[in-house]
Amino acid sequence: MNVMRPLIEFCGIEAERLHTRWISSAEAPEFAEEIHMFVEKVKKLGPSPLGRQKKAA
Amino acid sequence: MTNSIDELENTDCIFVIGSNTTSSHPIIATRIFRAKQKGAKIIVADPRKIQLGMLADVEVQQNLGTDVALLNGIMHVIMDRGWHKQEFIDAHTEGFDAVKEVLKNYPPDKVSEITGVSADDIVKIAEYYATSEASSIVYCMGITQHTTGVDNVKSLANLAMMTGQIGRENTGVNPLRGQNNVQGACDMGGLPGVYTGYQAVTVPEVQKKFEAAWGASLSNKVGLTIPEMMSGVMSGSVKALYILGENPMVSDPDTHHVEKALKAAELVIVQDIFRTPTAELAHVVLPGVSFAEKDGTFSNTERRVLKVRQAVAPMGDARHDWEIIQDISTRFGYAMHYDSPEAIMKEISSVTPSYGGITYARLEGDGLQWPCPNAEHSGTKFLHKGGAFTRGKGMFFPIEYKAPAEVVDEEYPLWLTTGRVFAHYHTGTMTRRAEALNCEIPEAILEVNPADAGKLGIRTGDWVYLTTRRGKIAVKAQLTDWIKESIVFMPFHFVEANANVLTNTALDPICKIPELKVCAVKLEKVQ
Amino acid sequence: MEYKTTLTTCPYCGCGCGFYLESIDGRLVGTIPSKTSPVNKGKLCIKGWNVHEFVQHPNRLTRPLVRKNGELQEVSWDEALDYTADKLRNIKEASGPDSIAFFASAKVSNEENYLLQKFARAGVGTNNIDHCARL
Amino acid sequence: MSENIKTKVAELLSSGQIKGFLGLRSNEGHIGPYLFTNEAELDSLVVGDWKNRGDSRYPLNKCLINIACKYPEDTFGVLVRGCDERGLKALYTWNQLNPNKVVAVGIACPQELADACECLKPYPDECVDDEKAKACEQKAVSSIDALAIADRFALWIREFTKCVKCYGCRDVCPMCFCKECSVGSDDLIHTGQLPPEMPIFHLTRAVHMIGRCIDCGLCNEACPADIPLRTLYKKVADIIDKEFQYRPGYTDAKSPLNVL
Numbered sequence: 001m002n003v004m005r006p007l008i009e010f011c012g013i014e015a016e017r018l019h020t021r022w023i024s025s026a027e028a029p030e031f032a033e034e035i036h037m038f039v040e041k042v043k044k045l046g047p048s049p050l051g052r053q054k055k056a057a
Numbered sequence: 058m059t060n061s062i063d064e065l066e067n068t069d070c071i072f073v074i075g076s077n078t079t080s081s082h083p084i085i086a087t088r089i090f091r092a093k094q095k096g097a098k099i100i101v102a103d104p105r106k107i108q109l110g111m112l113a114d115v116e117v118q119q120n121l122g123t124d125v126a127l128l129n130g131i132m133h134v135i136m137d138r139g140w141h142k143q144e145f146i147d148a149h150t151e152g153f154d155a156v157k158e159v160l161k162n163y164p165p166d167k168v169s170e171i172t173g174v175s176a177d178d179i180v181k182i183a184e185y186y187a188t189s190e191a192s193s194i195v196y197c198m199g200i201t202q203h204t205t206g207v208d209n210v211k212s213l214a215n216l217a218m219m220t221g222q223i224g225r226e227n228t229g230v231n232p233l234r235g236q237n238n239v240q241g242a243c244d245m246g247g248l249p250g251v252y253t254g255y256q257a258v259t260v261p262e263v264q265k266k267f268e269a270a271w272g273a274s275l276s277n278k279v280g281l282t283i284p285e286m287m288s289g290v291m292s293g294s295v296k297a298l299y300i301l302g303e304n305p306m307v308s309d310p311d312t313h314h315v316e317k318a319l320k321a322a323e324l325v326i327v328q329d330i331f332r333t334p335t336a337e338l339a340h341v342v343l344p345g346v347s348f349a350e351k352d353g354t355f356s357n358t359e360r361r362v363l364k365v366r367q368a369v370a371p372m373g374d375a376r377h378d379w380e381i382i383q384d385i386s387t388r389f390g391y392a393m394h395y396d397s398p399e400a401i402m403k404e405i406s407s408v409t410p411s412y413g414g415i416t417y418a419r420l421e422g423d424g425l426q427w428p429c430p431n432a433e434h435s436g437t438k439f440l441h442k443g444g445a446f447t448r449g450k451g452m453f454f455p456i457e458y459k460a461p462a463e464v465v466d467e468e469y470p471l472w473l474t475t476g477r478v479f480a481h482y483h484t485g486t487m488t489r490r491a492e493a494l495n496c497e498i499p500e501a502i503l504e505v506n507p508a509d510a511g512k513l514g515i516r517t518g519d520w521v522y523l524t525t526r527r528g529k530i531a532v533k534a535q536l537t538d539w540i541k542e543s544i545v546f547m548p549f550h551f552v553e554a555n556a557n558v559l560t561n562t563a564l565d566p567i568c569k570i571p572e573l574k575v576c577a578v579k580l581e582k583v584q
Numbered sequence: 585m586e587y588k589t590t591l592t593t594c595p596y597c598g599c600g601c602g603f604y605l606e607s608i609d610g611r612l613v614g615t616i617p618s619k620t621s622p623v624n625k626g627k628l629c630i631k632g633w634n635v636h637e638f639v640q641h642p643n644r645l646t647r648p649l650v651r652k653n654g655e656l657q658e659v660s661w662d663e664a665l666d667y668t669a670d671k672l673r674n675i676k677e678a679s680g681p682d683s684i685a686f687f688a689s690a691k692v693s694n695e696e697n698y699l700l701q702k703f704a705r706a707g708v709g710t711n712n713i714d715h716c717a718r719l
Numbered sequence: 720m721s722e723n724i725k726t727k728v729a730e731l732l733s734s735g736q737i738k739g740f741l742g743l744r745s746n747e748g749h750i751g752p753y754l755f756t757n758e759a760e761l762d763s764l765v766v767g768d769w770k771n772r773g774d775s776r777y778p779l780n781k782c783l784i785n786i787a788c789k790y791p792e793d794t795f796g797v798l799v800r801g802c803d804e805r806g807l808k809a810l811y812t813w814n815q816l817n818p819n820k821v822v823a824v825g826i827a828c829p830q831e832l833a834d835a836c837e838c839l840k841p842y843p844d845e846c847v848d849d850e851k852a853k854a855c856e857q858k859a860v861s862s863i864d865a866l867a868i869a870d871r872f873a874l875w876i877r878e879f880t881k882c883v884k885c886y887g888c889r890d891v892c893p894m895c896f897c898k899e900c901s902v903g904s905d906d907l908i909h910t911g912q913l914p915p916e917m918p919i920f921h922l923t924r925a926v927h928m929i930g931r932c933i934d935c936g937l938c939n940e941a942c943p944a945d946i947p948l949r950t951l952y953k954k955v956a957d958i959i960d961k962e963f964q965y966r967p968g969y970t971d972a973k974s975p976l977n978v979l
Contacts, residue, residue: 002962003929003955010863010954011918012872049872050918062599062623079913083629083883084599087943090881094945108913111880234598236690238697239715245697246705247688247715253698258711273706276681280711286685295685295712296675301700302689303716324671332645341668342656344645345692348595349605349612349636353693355593357600357623364747365693368590368605369612369639373646374661378696381665382703388669391707393699401695422748423622479884479913480630482596491637493886496903497630498911585738585793587754587786591747604751606782608789616782617887617941619775620749627943630885 016045060193060229060439061359061426066091068227070098070189072182074124074213075199075574079108080479082233082358085195098185102127102174103199104474105504105546106539115181118541121472122203122461122575123172128212129458130168131183132219133160140187145221149444152453156215159455171458173541187220191227198235198476202573204462206565211454218451224441234358236483237348241356244412244427245405249280254409270408273391282569283309284562287318297324301378302345306334307484307552310560310571311527328381331486334552344375347487351377353398354420356427360437362415363424461575462563465543469525469577471509472544475556476574485550501551503532504540505580513582520583523547525576528558531583545580549573585609591618595691596631599623605636612636672708681709688715721766723847724798727824729758731796737822740796741779741786743767750775752782754795766798766826773800773832778937780806780816780893787816796822802836802935804843805968806893809933812973815896827851836936837953840969859950860957875951879917881944888924888938888948894931894967901927921951928952929959930974933967 005015019038023031042048065071065088079086086109093099093112101113102124110116119127135141136157146153165176186192194217200209210232217223217230234240246253256263259277268275281289283305289295298319309315319325319338327339336342350371356362371377379401383393395401399417406412414429414436425436444451465472480497481488488494503521515521521534523545532547532554540546549556561576589604602621606614615636619626648664649656659667675683686704688697697715704713724742731737732755744753745765755761767775783797799807807823810816825843833841833852837859842851863871889895889902901907902924908916915921932952939949960966963975 003958004926006958007922007925007955009868010871010951011875011922012868012870013918014868049869079881079883082597082599083885083943084601084624084627086881086883087627087945090944108880108883111914112877236598236716237593237595237600238693239598239690241694242688242690242692242697242715245688245694246701247697247713249711249714252701252705258705267705271702271706274709275705276709276711278682278711280682280713281685283687283714283716286687286712286714289685294683296679296683297672298685298687299672299700299704300687301696302691303687305687305716308716324675326668326672330644331641332643336645337656339649339656340651340671341664342645342649343664343668344648347639347644348592349590349639351693353695355595355600356694357593358598359600359623361600361622362694363593363600363602363623364591366590366592368588368592369607369610372640372644374648375644375646376661378692379699382696382699384665385669385672386699386703386707388665389672389703389707390669391703393703395699398693398695401698405694405698422620478911480911482631487595487638488631488634490641490643491631491634493634493637493903494631496910497884502911585790587739587782589752589754589782591749591751602749606752606785608785613785614782616752616777617891618749618751619777619940620751620769626940628885628887628941629883629943633885633887633890 012049014045017042017048058229058231058233058359059223059441060227060231062088064227064439065089065193065195065231067095068092068097068191068193070100070185070192071195072100072102072186072192073109073195074102076195076197076233077103077105077107077109077476078195078233081197081235081477083479085233089195098189100182100185102182104541104544114185115178117174117178117182119172119174121474121544122205123458124200124203124209125205125212125456126163126168126171126458127174127179128209128216129160129163129456130165130172130179131186132156132216133163133168134165134180134183135187135220136160138183140183141219142221145444146219149224149446150218150451150453153219155455156219156453159457186216186222191225192220192222193228194222194230195233196231197233199574201232201570203570203575204563204565204572205459206570207567208456208459212456214451215453215456218453224439224444226439229439232358237357238355240358240360241354244356249282252408253405254411267408284564284569284571287315290318290322296322297326298322299326300335301328304329304333304335304484304486306338307555307557308549310557310573311562312555312557313528314562328378330375333484333486343381344373345378345381346371346375350375351398354402359426361424361426362412362420364417364420462572463526463561463576465577469579470543471578471580473523473525473559473576473578474544474546474574475549475560476546478548478550481548481550483550485552489550501532501547501554501556502535504537504546505534506540506542506544507536507538508542509545509580510534510536513580515580515582522581522583523559524579524581525559525561527561530554530556530558545578589616594632594635596635601628601632603628603632603635612639676708682712684708684710685712688713690715721764724766724824724826725761725764727847728755728764728796729761731822731824732756732758736794737796738790738793740798740824741783742798743775743777752777752779754786772829776800776935776937778891778893779803780810781891783821784810784815784896787820791817791820794820794822796824799823799825799843800828801838801840801842802933805840805933806935808971809894809931809968812971813896838934857953857957859947860953863950876917878944878946879921880914882914882920882946883943884913884915884920885943887941887943891937891941893935893937894933921946925951925955928955930965930967930976932956
């Protein structure tokens with residue numbers, strides 16, 4: 001994470017768009033909650049430059 | 058190419074038409090990228106969406122086979138706005154008035170209807186190309202492999218001459234040669250009408266010169282082209298074919314026809330490095346060697362003669378191709394006694410004015426670009442300097458648009474076009490034997506527009522049949538909006554899904570190039 | 585032990601890129617683009633980078649073949665060359681020089697193309713020579 | 720400078736300490752890699768200057784791996800600049816070359832070449848000449864760092880759009896020795912597509928340069944699209960240095976990511 005975030009930021013993609021966390025396969029609710037949280041976060045960030053670029057192409 | 062590869066980097070406008078440069082000539086694409094970086098305008102016209110289009114200032118997708126209409130439309134606008142160079146036309150060309158007449162019939166609106174390119178884009182292309190200080194045209198087989206191939210090239214020449222974008226540095230009409238030594242094969246007289254350096258077999262003085270040099274009496278009758286040889290075999294006038302390093306079973310249009318001809322011939326000699334589908338039909342197969350096992354020269358697309366040097370010994374009992382030809386000739390009754398490729402080059406320069414100054418010693422370093430008439434001449438970077446054309450004045454040809462030989466109808470409702478992919482070369486006999494290239498692109502893929510695919514229930518990865526009036530093949534489909542509706546594209550490198558089973562043998566009436574870039578097909582899903 | 589780097593010219597498209605072929609004891613092991621080539625200046629495409637792979641492929645033709653009883657069979661060079669020359673001579677005598685046709689090649693060298701058209705024109709006596717410039 | 724090298728190499732060859740010396744030779748109007756096996760050939764030895772200083776550098780370490788694979792028992796000499804020496808050190812830690820079988824003959828880069836490369840250490844630990852160029856500032860990286868995020872994105876996409884997927888960046892790289900390569904794997908990146916998936920193809924390779932890239936810049940020079948790959952990998956190296964206080968090839972230590 002500490003490597004990937006500055007790297008994608010260098011390439012013009014917001015670091016917040018990348019998220020990792022270790023969750024045990026036994027903790028399904030935890031996993032679901034984490035995903036919901038990240039989806040909300042990304043929604044707030046708005047459309048990714050990658051998507052915009054693909055549309056333009 | 059009239060001009061040099063390096064010059065492309067410094068031009069102010071590059072008009073790329075019928076060339077998927079990043080796939081087929083990536084090292085030339087380098088120069089186009091750099092030109093763009095330096096602020097040049099890039100114009101891309103191709104029926105398919107291509108990578109170069111992504112960085113183009115104008116990108117248009119003309120309908121298949123409508124290049125003449127598009128170019129006439131561009132020239133119409135140039136005339137209309139007065140962007141042509143009258144001084145250049147007056148001083149260095151003839152026949153422009155007739156072209157002017159024809160151009161009247163190609164106003165942008167009408168051209169837009171034929172080509173599918175918007176009138177605005179036509180005007181923009183005209184403006185960028187004609188008004189830039191130095192503009193360069195880059196084209197490839199997308200222009201030439203049509204029944205109107207010669208018309209297309211002449212139209213490009215018209216465009217370059219009327220705007221004075223030729224005969225200067227960083228301008229010109231620049232065909233990209235698809236094969237390593239296609240330029241050399243032409244230069245060396247591997248054509249039915251000319252000896253080396255384009256000296257015509259029909260000119261009595263030329264005939265006399267070669268008769269003296271070669272100690273033999275020579276024919277002044279223009280020979281047969283490849284498609285004519287094939288028909289000749291079928292009609293019985295041609296009995297024997299000597300095929301050196303070619304694979305017409307995969308590369309030629311309508312391969313069923315080629316197969317019939319090869320089977321009908323009394324003698325087929327194939328000299329090659331692999332047992333190609335063509336070799337399978339031969340009576341004699343002679344193992345030659347690859348480029349890495351021989352010394353010699355290739356002439357590249359910018360007329361640069363470059364050294365080829367032997368890196369490893371021939372495999373097995375394979376022999377140098379020049380030795381094989383020499384031995385056959387001697388046994389046939391016409392003795393040859395060369396001791397090396399260098400000795401052959403000495404003879405080439407003695408009978409070929411444009412290669413007159415070329416010797417192996419002078420090819421060290423950068424090689425030499427012909428014309429290089431004598432030992433003091435340092436070679437020619439660009440042709441037609443200052444409007445001095447080979448025939449004297451540059452000749453304009455009025456060209457009318459003609460539809461392709463085969464057009465879509467109810468039975469064959471889609472257009473098929475063919476080309477290369479970036480990891481393979483020609484009939485694939487070399488590239489498909491390289492693991493890295495096979496991993497990159499292991500099989501033929503048919504590109505289909507999602508709209509066309511949707512109507513037939515075809516999804517990416519499905520097997521489909523493609524049928525034309527000449528044959529039928531099965532191939533995997535890939536949906537992509539890079540290809541326009543009602544057109545499908547496939548590469549021709551793959552013998553097991555051989556696009557040339559389908560393609561049209563219809564020829565350009567003058568240069569006899571087959572119309573590989575357009576035919577009508579039927580698409581069906583394999584059930 | 586012999587390690588060689590041989591500067592030569594690419595056999596694929598018409599650009600004419602220069603590169604060094606690396607070989608160890610007669611076996612090709614790599615391709616290195618030439619930085620001093622006027623065409624490619626240290627760069628290559630995917631085909632160029634992998635050019636050494638096909639050269640010594642086990643499927644290469646290594647012996648002359650002549651069709652006997654419908655099958656292509658290995659023969660000596662002498663037999664293959666005599667067979668070819670005799671057949672060509674017989675066909676020329678029976679049906680004239682224009683009954684023989686030659687495919688020159690965009691893949692072989694200038695010198696080899698020159699010899700083939702010289703054999704066609706001066707040896708056999710026909711201008712029936714063409715190559716696949718159009719394909 | 721090349722006189723000092725010639726003297727040194729002649730010694731090594733005549734004393735039998737090395738079987739051959741992998742360097743650069745000027746021949747037939749070109750400069751290219753060459754294995755010198757006897758002193759008489761050394762006249763044609765050069766240090767890679769063509770139109771500019773050091774502009775004909777070649778991946779000699781890569782050639783050396785090819786030779787060492789075939790002849791692991793023999794010792795070979797090799798011409799090294801600062802970057803090449805970093806490559807050797809890193810290759811030793813990855814067990815790709817045996818340090819006991821390699822004799823490095825070092826040369827320092829002139830300042831103009833060091834500046835062009837923005838090199839942090841433009842000389843090997845031991846070299847035949849005394850004058851050493853100064854380490855350089857990393858201007859290429861900081862100029863991109865200074866851009867707004869959207870401009871950075873636009874810049875890299877513009878560059879990646881030109882990629883012709885030659886794999887030259889990998890094929891020329893002295894540190895790319897893996898038999899199976901992620902950037903060629905269809906599972907990660909669709910094969911057969913031009914340009915390759917953006918920016919996945921280039922970011923995947925950048926990630927694989929972590930703990931590997933020794934900043935020789937040969938990738939940049941081999942790129943037909945002139946993509947500033949060196950700048951991208953310099954950034955990767957900066958990030959790793961910050962996180963792990965490690966730069967490959969600058970010490971004899973193994974990469975923190977080296978699990979071999």
